[in-house]
Amino acid sequence: MSSSLKLLGEIRQSSERRPFEVLKLAEPLLNKGSITQAGDEVWLVYEQVFLAAVDEGQIDVAKAVLEILHKRFGEESQRVKRLYGLVSEATGHPEDAKKLYDDMLEKDATNVLANKRLIALLKSQGQYVQAIQELVSYLDTHGNDFEAWLELTHLYLDQHLYPQAAFCIEEVILQQPANHYFHLCYAEISYTTGNLDVALKEYLRVVELSTDNVRGFYGVKLTADRILDITSSRGSGKSKAPSHLKVENAPQKAMLERLSQLATERLLAIYSGSSDAMKKTLEEWLKL
Amino acid sequence: MTEYTVSVQAYAKAVLHCAKHPWATVHGLLLAEKKEGKIRFVDAVPLAHNWTNLTAMFDVALQQAQQYAKTKGLSVCGYYVAYEDTKATQLSASGALLAKTLVEADESTVAFVVDAKKLTPGSSAAAFVPYVYAEPQWKEQSSAFGESGKGSGTKGASFVLENNRVVAVTRKLVDERAEVWVHDFDEHLDDVSLDWLQNQALSERIRTT
Numbered sequence: 001m002s003s004s005l006k007l008l009g010e011i012r013q014s015s016e017r018r019p020f021e022v023l024k025l026a027e028p029l030l031n032k033g034s035i036t037q038a039g040d041e042v043w044l045v046y047e048q049v050f051l052a053a054v055d056e057g058q059i060d061v062a063k064a065v066l067e068i069l070h071k072r073f074g075e076e077s078q079r080v081k082r083l084y085g086l087v088s089e090a091t092g093h094p095e096d097a098k099k100l101y102d103d104m105l106e107k108d109a110t111n112v113l114a115n116k117r118l119i120a121l122l123k124s125q126g127q128y129v130q131a132i133q134e135l136v137s138y139l140d141t142h143g144n145d146f147e148a149w150l151e152l153t154h155l156y157l158d159q160h161l162y163p164q165a166a167f168c169i170e171e172v173i174l175q176q177p178a179n180h181y182f183h184l185c186y187a188e189i190s191y192t193t194g195n196l197d198v199a200l201k202e203y204l205r206v207v208e209l210s211t212d213n214v215r216g217f218y219g220v221k222l223t224a225d226r227i228l229d230i231t232s233s234r235g236s237g238k239s240k241a242p243s244h245l246k247v248e249n250a251p252q253k254a255m256l257e258r259l260s261q262l263a264t265e266r267l268l269a270i271y272s273g274s275s276d277a278m279k280k281t282l283e284e285w286l287k288l
Numbered sequence: 289m290t291e292y293t294v295s296v297q298a299y300a301k302a303v304l305h306c307a308k309h310p311w312a313t314v315h316g317l318l319l320a321e322k323k324e325g326k327i328r329f330v331d332a333v334p335l336a337h338n339w340t341n342l343t344a345m346f347d348v349a350l351q352q353a354q355q356y357a358k359t360k361g362l363s364v365c366g367y368y369v370a371y372e373d374t375k376a377t378q379l380s381a382s383g384a385l386l387a388k389t390l391v392e393a394d395e396s397t398v399a400f401v402v403d404a405k406k407l408t409p410g411s412s413a414a415a416f417v418p419y420v421y422a423e424p425q426w427k428e429q430s431s432a433f434g435e436s437g438k439g440s441g442t443k444g445a446s447f448v449l450e451n452n453r454v455v456a457v458t459r460k461l462v463d464e465r466a467e468v469w470v471h472d473f474d475e476h477l478d479d480v481s482l483d484w485l486q487n488q489a490l491s492e493r494i495r496t497t
Contacts, residue, residue, distance in 0.1 A: 185339070189342060191343065219345075273480075274480040277485070277486065
């Protein structure tokens with residue numbers, strides 16, 4: 001298999017959104033017909049190229065690829081059908097897209113692809129409340145779709161509904177407890193809402209689950225130091241820290257100091273391979 | 289009347305940051321030189337394209353950017369944001385709070401929301417919508433950047449691009465996909481060798497365009 005096809009496969013695996021690169025890799029394959037080297041995966045590649053093409057506004061390419069997919073899978077394929085909706089969305093005809101998705105859902109209310117596309121459409125139209133309602137309703141019947149819970153987390157964050165977002169990311173973590181990325185999201189939401197004890201705990205989980213996680217160690221240092229400041233100033237009765245900051249369940253002072261020290265050491269170690277300018281920036285920051 | 293000038297380096301870096309993450313909300317800081325009551329934004333420091341409503345890494349990045357600015361004799365007195373919703377030109381609640389953190393450290397801070405409509409190929413207008421702090425709110429300066437009208441806001445601020453090539457140069461860089469040279473703090477957190485404060489290769493590219 002050619003290296004281009006391999007790279008396209010890797011991009012599909014990682015679910016990264018890199019439409020420009022995908023099109024660049026795919027163009028020669030399509031022109032020379034060597035895309036067929038992908039064997040059975042060729043249909044996945046075509047779908048990937050279609051999605052990249054609508055992302056880049058290359059509607060002619062998208063339509064050409066869609067025709068190939070239609071020829072192969074026909075009228076009955078829901079997976080191909082929803083791609084027509086995407087063309088409508090990309091060419092500024094959201095009403096046509098909505099009609100298609102509504103029709104698909106009427107024929108089959110459990111159609112996941114149409115449901116999700118409808119929610120995305122509502123979001124792109126700025127109808128956030130409705131998008132949230134639809135997604136909540138979807139999750140009533142698909143409660144173990146953690147990616148949907150993650151999308152709901154983002155929708156709530158966009159609307160500054162932090163407690164609701166926290167609830168959703170907790171659901172994601174229940175289903176995917178070993179993925180550090182979700183703990184990181186939870187840590188950052190907790191920090192933002194002033195739940196510093198929870199934030200610290202979650203940042204620690206991040207560095208436990210993932211090696212040399214820079215965000216994680218910055219988070220540990222940031223929260224440990226802040227908690228130390230707050231508890232000491234509250235103890236002396238001279239605290240200027242806002243009262244909503246929660247530190248009750250945080251570790252004791254000695255442990256906090258050790259955690260801060262640990263984070264400092266790990267950050268310095270990670271940055272030792274970096275440029276002088278970046279190393280200096282870290283060192284100055286650590287002195288704060 | 290405070291005069292704010294935006295240099296091509298600041299403008300182009302901010303717009304290229306948007307170009308790199310067109311489907312996400314992106315935000316960053318602007319660094320300025322202050323001379324004789326005039327404020328000139330000379331550079332942009334891109335911060336994030338993910339979780340822009342969350343404050344933890346923003347706090348770290350801001351502290352590091354303020355330190356860096358000090359070493360260069362510059363001030364962090366600008367905040368820019370471009371929303372995922374391309375129709376949004378209003379500073380959001382979290383944007384207002386983040387910008388407020390800046391204004392508490394430097395009262396000449398202004399915020400800019402990028403107007404996506406003005407980033408289209410045919411447009412020659414500046415795509416920044418300025419917001420000036422008039423406690424407790426941020427007020428939009430609707431007539432700014434040399435459009436007709438007095439450009440006066442509640443605090444009497446005027447905004448101008450440094451010359452009439454800024455938009456054209458930026459467009460050229462966008463067409464050349466120069467956004468690959470932008471590295472924000474989010475990217476730095478994944479790869480600490482990336483210099484998100486200076487983005488020197490990009491600065492050089494802008495200088496020679």
